[in-house]
Amino acid sequence: xxxxxxxxxxxxxxxxxxxxxxxxxxxxxxxxxxxxxxxxxxxxxxxxxxxxxxxxxxxxxxxxxxxxxxxxxxxxxxxxxxxxxxxxxxxxxxxxxxxxxxxxxxxxxxxxxxxx
Numbered sequence: 686x687x688x689x690x691x692x693x694x695x696x697x698x699x700x701x702x703x704x705x706x707x708x709x710x711x712x713x714x715x716x717x718x719x720x721x722x723x724x725x726x727x728x729x730x731x732x733x734x735x736x737x738x739x740x741x742x743x744x745x746x747x748x749x750x751x752x753x754x755x756x757x758x759x760x761x762x763x764x765x766x767x768x769x770x771x772x773x774x775x776x777x778x779x780x781x782x783x784x785x786x787x788x789x790x791x792x793x794x795x796x797x798x799x800x801x
Contacts, residue, residue, distance in 0.1 A: 686711055686712070686790070687709055687710070687711050687712030687714065687717070687783055687788075687790050688709065688710045688711045688712075688790070689707050689708070689709055689714075689781045689782075689783060689790055689791065689792035690707070690708045690710075690792055690793070691705060691706065691707050691779065691780065691781050691792040691793065691794060691795040692705070692706050692708070692795060693705040693706045693795060694778075694779060694795030694796045694797045694798075695796075695797070695798070696798045696799075696800065697771055697797070697798070697799055698799070698800070698801050699771060699772060699773060699799055699800075699801055700770060700771065701771050701799070702767070702768060702769045702770075702771065703768050703771065703797060704765055704766070704767050704768070705721070705765065705766040705768065705779055705781075705795060705797070706763055706764075706765055707719070707721075707763060707764040707765070707766075707781030707792055708761075708762065708763050709762045709763065709764070709783065710762070712783075713759075713762065714757065714759075714762050714763070714764060714783060715738060715740070715757060715759045715762075716738055716785060717738055717783035717784055717785045717788070717790075718735060718736070718737055718738050718783070718784050718785065719735065719736050719738075719755070719757060719764045719781070719782070719783055720732065720733075720734065720735040720736075720781075720782040720783075720784070721733040721734045721735070721755060721764075721766045721779060721780070721781060721782070722779070722780045722782055723775075723777035723778065723779045723780065723797075724777055724778050724780070724794075725774075725776060725777040725778075728777075730780070731746065732746055733745070733746050733749055733753065733766070733779070734746070734749065734753055734754075734755040734766060735755065736755045736756070736757055736764070738785065740757060743755055748774075749768075749775075752768065752769050752770045752771075753766060753767065753768050753769070754766070754767040754769075755767075764781060766779065768797070771797075771799045772799060773799045773800060774799075775797060775799050776797060776798050776799050776800070777796075777797060778794040778795065778796050778797075779794060779795050779796075779797055780792055780793075780794045
């Protein structure tokens with residue numbers, strides 16, 4: 686069973702950047718489809734970005750397209766989310782997800798706050 690631990694969240698001003706990390710243990714993260722989700726206060730959890738298990742394709746929510754980039758370092762067994770040009774509406778708890786067939790794993794989340 687794979688375990689996922691997010692880090693890299695924090696407080697950033699509008700227009701700033703953050704890089705979130707999702708470190709995996711107990712399994713090889715690259716055999717899973719890896720995704721980032723976020724949940725803002727009072728809102729449903731929403732999809733942000735995903736990368737296929739082979740790394741051949743990525744996809745993004747329209748709200749982050751062109752600003753966020755998902756990537757994976759197989760040597761470090763870690764998935765990243767580079768977030769640029771951050772906006773106040775990006776404020777949320779960000780969750781890492783790994784899914785393959787019936788397997789579905791989540792991290793505990795990391796808080797991102799975009800505010801001046």
